[in-house]
Amino acid sequence: MLSKKLEKILNTVQKPGRYTGGELNSVIKNRESVKIRYAFCFPDTYEIGMSHIGMKILYSLVNARSDTWCERVFAPWVDMEERMREAGLPLYALESGDAIAGFDIIGFTLQYELSYTNMLNMLDLAGLPVRSRDRKSLTPLVIAGGPCVCNAEPVCEFVDLFLPGEGEEVTNELIDLLIGYKEKGAGKSEFLRAAAEIEGVYVPSLYDVSYNGDGTVASVTPRGGAPEKVKKRVVRDLDKMFFPESFVVPSIEIVHDRTTAEIFRGCIRGCRFCQAGFIYRPIREKSPEVIDRQCRSICATSGYDEISLSSLSSSDYTRMEELLSLLIPWTDREKTNIALPSLRADNFKKELMDRLTGIRRSSLTFAPEAGTQRLRDAINKNLTEDEILSTARQAFAGGWTSVKLYFMIGLPTETDEDVLGIAGLAQKVVDEFYNNPDKPKGKSVNVSVSVASFVPKPFTPFQWEPQDSIEELLKKQELVRSSVKTRKISLSFHKTNTSRLEAVLARGDRRLADVIETAWRGGCRFDGWDDMFRFDIWEQAFSECSLSMDFYANRRRSFDETLPWEHTDYGIGRSFLERENKKARENAATPNCREKCAGCGANSLNGGECHALFKGLD
Amino acid sequence: MRSLRVWIKKEGRAKYISHLDMNRCFMRAVRRANLNLWYTEGFNPHPYLNFLTPLSLGQESEAEPLDIKVEGDMTDGEIQKRLSAVMPEGITITGVREPVCPASDIAAAEYDVLLEFSDDESASRFAGESRRIVASGVLTAEKQGKKGGRKTVKEVNVCDGILSFEASADGKEVHIKATLAAGNTSSLNSSLLLSALEAKTELSPEYVNIRRLRLLKADGTDFR
Structure with missing residues (x-):
């Protein structure tokens, strides 16, 4: 039952269903009979957080324990925040409606850098100090995981401990440890020292960072027995990994309102700009039988009529044919769609698409990323123009009239010729449509070109590269705009300021904590939302803290520099990244991991095993 | 089927x-x-x-x-x-x-409304004034609609859609029992009635709960 205090507010905000809980399959426990209360916080709106598969997995995993109750918390939208502050209603968990300040663990998932201010705001709304050192007692313990944790430094003043890598195993170990320390009445620092001994736990307060005169990191020194390098955790066998039998089914519409089934982790491609392509290695596949069983269970308990087979590059799954032959008979019968996002243009098979009869023909998306072959080689996007065009040809022959192309500007080694190549390639796709004798009669083609700005990220071969300045990016955007000569091509650009802040936070160090807190106090939140983003407040915060965005975004790092995140170990060797960086300068591509192992080193996390070397059925 | x-x-x-x-x-x-x-x-x-x-x-x-x-x-x-x-x-x-009945038989709906005011006096004033306003037979409100995809606002007399109305105060609370027109031909949204009453009386409750009790046919019997 909702409190009257909350109900009074709910009648005055947009989409009150975000704040009520009570959805099907949400887990209700007796608060008296559990030892640990866990608030799983997603620092964005309900609709976005509920779409995230990691949250679904960890929610069920923690709730599978009888001694712990895991509940969900999302960032209230600004209208709700205002009303909550007016009414003195602290941030609460959706299942129980209880204020999360009284919980034992407050866990955030950091999926993108632009959600950092939301984390601070949620801690504040909970009534807690945002800085770790100002929260003296053992609980609530504030922890964080997710991809951003590969460089946790900018937010490490706010969080007590981080879980780099995959949370499926380490979460339970951490809860076990906390139960013991809570029962014996231990203090926070005592607990944190013990937690640092668990593999895959990073306790930032146990590391001293010193800086050189030029602002670069001089040294990172562990204390109190904390490891020199914190190794990210990986799950060795996805088939045996915990997977929920049911998902919480939102009562209101969310962004990805469907069953999601992960088919493999990691990526064999090694595109040099792509952080996800490196930090989720090594490659581990799930068996078709296991995926099929999990899909059946989730569909039956949720009632969803769509399954999304998810991975970083779905067509690289070696056992796709086998999987589809298991899924299609029952999904056809039950009128369930199968969606296959993240297909690559080079192995997009017509036969494959033909089998997915239920697929909705809205649009097809390809990501050439760069306009010329030279630059595609430099960024290791192993995709040729012929492959792109032949895929477009197939798609047009199959009745599609709309194609989306994703590009980036500001990539390392980029020249004006590469930028002009974007419109050139898009034009060739348009021409392909009109050259097609079977083109749908009386229909026009629409090629939408989305142009993002390159953001250099940790643990990629481009981690040392400068980002283009705003002026350079705007000039390149203009160049793209002026080179498009047809209305068949529609253009959209990412905001350059947003990309700049993302670049700063992605490769930031501990000194950014002050900036983040200042920006948040100045009113920044929901920075990832264009209509909420206040770059002026961020600029002001940098100047108040006497730090420069250029230092973080636009500076080329030398290979000799100690990077702020190098005491975390994602298995990817530095020598491999340096090698790849040099190859980029030579416009030399690296074969994908299935053709030839490039020696990234990630298999060391998994006892030497990497499924990239599986010989698939194709 | x-x-x-x-x-x-x-x-x-x-x-x-x-x-x-x-x-x-x-x-x-x-x-x-x-x-x-x-x-x-x-x-x-x-x-x-x-x-x-x-x-x-x-x-x-x-x-x-x-x-x-x-x-x-x-x-x-x-x-x-x-x-x-x-x-x-x-x-x-x-x-x-x-x-039993075709959907077009729906003619009215009965509601139970609970309002909570900040004090007893507002509650009793709201109850009294609402009764008087409804009895007068005239209460205009702006009804938002759509015509050809465009938003339109038209003025309506909400009393035309009120078939019965009782309001009584009990401490800070006001209880309303009302039967309002429903269905395809003419209908009155209970929220529209409430907001019109709030505007007219210049009294706003802190908490509102509206509960639809049953649907009725034109002859006053249950829609089934």
């Missing part, structure tokens, strides 16, 4: 599920319940579901009719049992029966 009318009680947290989201919820619920549904025969086949009287966001209801079409010979009792097992909190299936 046969038609069935599912009667739904919606209360508590579930009242914040909008009409469109209710459609989506039930689309999934009927799949979870594993009913043998009749599917539409379009390019994108989907089960036939029709909520006869969309309920405003934030309102509760004792009895919402939902028409569905099923195949096979599963009993109504079995269908009710299966549906009941898969509902989110706050949604209860109170009956599954063959429809």
